[in-house]
Amino acid sequence: MHAAIVMDGNGRWAKQRGLPRSLGHRAGVEALKRTVSAAPALNIRWLTVFGFSTENWSRPAAEVGQLMALPQRYFQSDIARLEREGVRVRVIGSREGLSRDLVRMIDDAQARTAKNDTFFLNIAFNYGGQADIVAAARRFAEEVAQGRADPMDLDQQAFASRLATCDSPPPDVIIRPSGEQRLSNFLLWEAAYAELVFQDVLWPDYGAEHLKAALAAFAARERRYGAVVADDVLAAG
Numbered sequence: 001m002h003a004a005i006v007m008d009g010n011g012r013w014a015k016q017r018g019l020p021r022s023l024g025h026r027a028g029v030e031a032l033k034r035t036v037s038a039a040p041a042l043n044i045r046w047l048t049v050f051g052f053s054t055e056n057w058s059r060p061a062a063e064v065g066q067l068m069a070l071p072q073r074y075f076q077s078d079i080a081r082l083e084r085e086g087v088r089v090r091v092i093g094s095r096e097g098l099s100r101d102l103v104r105m106i107d108d109a110q111a112r113t114a115k116n117d118t119f120f121l122n123i124a125f126n127y128g129g130q131a132d133i134v135a136a137a138r139r140f141a142e143e144v145a146q147g148r149a150d151p152m153d154l155d156q157q158a159f160a161s162r163l164a165t166c167d168s169p170p171p172d173v174i175i176r177p178s179g180e181q182r183l184s185n186f187l188l189w190e191a192a193y194a195e196l197v198f199q200d201v202l203w204p205d206y207g208a209e210h211l212k213a214a215l216a217a218f219a220a221r222e223r224r225y226g227a228v229v230a231d232d233v234l235a236a237g
């Protein structure tokens, strides 16, 4: 089971408490820790979370700076445990615009956990679904230009293998807390057959119970992948 989550609502959570947005983001990191801990027992093996979108650069510089500090905050406190518990960490998204220290920390987290295979945590950071699709198209075009690929060989699977998420199966469920009902450029290609679950809780309040509720909503859905269910085939005669 692959679950993906748009971590949203940090700012509103802080505002409700009369706190600066930065404290909402810090509380969001704690929610991520709770969620990662709860996931394996709920049969989730792949978890992809949206931490920073390519559109988030348009926020005030001070807030961008605070968001940029979050991966460091998370890895500093948790990377040893993730490594020990068999979690493979991958940060998907562009490295462009990230500080050298941040890139080093990301590389280190990925290298330290590269051989793990119990649980797969993808952190989308400086990620945009459209940008990722464009990057995959460009990569393929380059291969064609160099004579290493043939346009006739491009099918959905070959294209997907050039996306940042190529190592994970497509998400079964995409969860968005905070009441917003949008994908916001998250996993656009990969979302083709994902069930969408929207929850009213703000991300900093998120935890095991909310994840469990989201999976219960998912389990109640009937996934048909464009087909009809067997009973209706019979009914249609």
Ligand code: IPE
Pocket: 007, 008, 009, 010, 011, 012, 013, 051, 052, 053, 056, 067, 178
């Ligand atoms: C999610 O919380 C964090 C990021 C998008 C990086 P927000 O900062 O979007 O919180 P709201 O939507 O303003 O409440």
Ligand code: MG
Pocket: 008, 009, 010
């Ligand atoms: Mg938001």
